[in-house]
Amino acid sequence: MNxxxxxxxxxxxxxxLVNLPTLPIIATEIIRISREDRLSINQMLPIIEKxxxxxxxxxxxxxxxxxxxxxxxxxxRHAIVIIGLTQLTELATAFxxxxxxxxxxxxxxxxxxxxxxxxxxxxxxxxAEELGITTMENIYSIGLLHDIGKxxxxxxxxxxxxxxxxxxxxxxxxxxxxxxxxxGFNHAEAGYWISEQWDLPQSLRTGIQYxxxxxxxxxxxxxxxxxxxxxxxxxVNFRIARFGTRVMPLNAExxxxxxxxxQHNPNKDWPDFDSFSERIREKSPxxxxxxxxxxx
Numbered sequence: 001m002n003x004x005x006x007x008x009x010x011x012x013x014x015x016x017l018v019n020l021p022t023l024p025i026i027a028t029e030i031i032r033i034s035r036e037d038r039l040s041i042n043q044m045l046p047i048i049e050k051x052x053x054x055x056x057x058x059x060x061x062x063x064x065x066x067x068x069x070x071x072x073x074x075x076x077r078h079a080i081v082i083i084g085l086t087q088l089t090e091l092a093t094a095f096x097x098x099x100x101x102x103x104x105x106x107x108x109x110x111x112x113x114x115x116x117x118x119x120x121x122x123x124x125x126x127x128a129e130e131l132g133i134t135t136m137e138n139i140y141s142i143g144l145l146h147d148i149g150k151x152x153x154x155x156x157x158x159x160x161x162x163x164x165x166x167x168x169x170x171x172x173x174x175x176x177x178x179x180x181x182x183x184g185f186n187h188a189e190a191g192y193w194i195s196e197q198w199d200l201p202q203s204l205r206t207g208i209q210y211x212x213x214x215x216x217x218x219x220x221x222x223x224x225x226x227x228x229x230x231x232x233x234x235x236v237n238f239r240i241a242r243f244g245t246r247v248m249p250l251n252a253e254x255x256x257x258x259x260x261x262x263q264h265n266p267n268k269d270w271p272d273f274d275s276f277s278e279r280i281r282e283k284s285p286x287x288x289x290x291x292x293x294x295x296x
């Protein structure tokens with residue numbers, strides 16, 4: 001098969017997967033509510049209560065040393081107050097999605113995959129805050145799901161995905177480049193196909209599809225959002241956790257996300273890259289701790 005035929009073949013297989021988990025209802029609800037800017041304790045409490053394992057996770061999270069409380073948190077409502085609605089949406093979204101897709105398959109380091117995915121969500125938020133960029137979108141969820149196509153490619157063709165994973169390390173090339181050699185397309189496209197199946201908001205679909213190809217984004221108003229995801233991905237690969245890709249140096253001239261953000265925000269207060277990178281480095285331990293709590 002030529003590249004076009006291979007792409008069409010895999011697209012058809014992905015869209016007709018029968019053993020693929022659907023996006024959890026709870027995660028879908030939370031993404032919708034947070035996108036509509038209607039978060040409140042009274043809205044979130046019944047959602048969390050529907051899922052006992054998630055409720056236990058929330059209580060465990062609130063009682064972790066991270067919050068430094070001297071008295072045990074026993075009620076779910078109190079736990080939500082302690083954690084805060086923003087972090088609660090991140091915890092609930094990540095926990096339900098990771099649980100839906102977790103596998104006993106140890107042929108690839110899937111725990112590292114989820115560490116990278118969750119850390120990218122946190123890093124995207126941190127980058128937006130540091131640069132003073134306000135977005136109405138659920139940027140954590142986009143970061144969490146940006147690489148979901150890797151898991152989809154593995155589900156549809158484990159042998160070829162393992163080959164792409166190993167090829168990246170052998171040739172020291174980016175994971176998505178190795179995937180293109182093997183499949184004729186990469187995980188960003190596969191992730192987009194499945195995000196259509198899940199009927200995710202357009203901002204999530206765009207973030208998933210274009211996080212490695214910012215110049216191809218058709219909806220230019222989403223350029224900044226996807227650039228943040230691209231930059232977060234690079235920082236997490238370099239500082240925190242990576243999965244099946246080489247580590248790129250944090251060089252402003254080579255970071256597509258930084259280039260796009262700089263072009264769209266040409267104001268006098270825009271930081272130089274070195275000082276910005278140092279601030280991110282100083283705050284990275286907080287992301288590490290959040291990821292540990294998510295995975296624990």
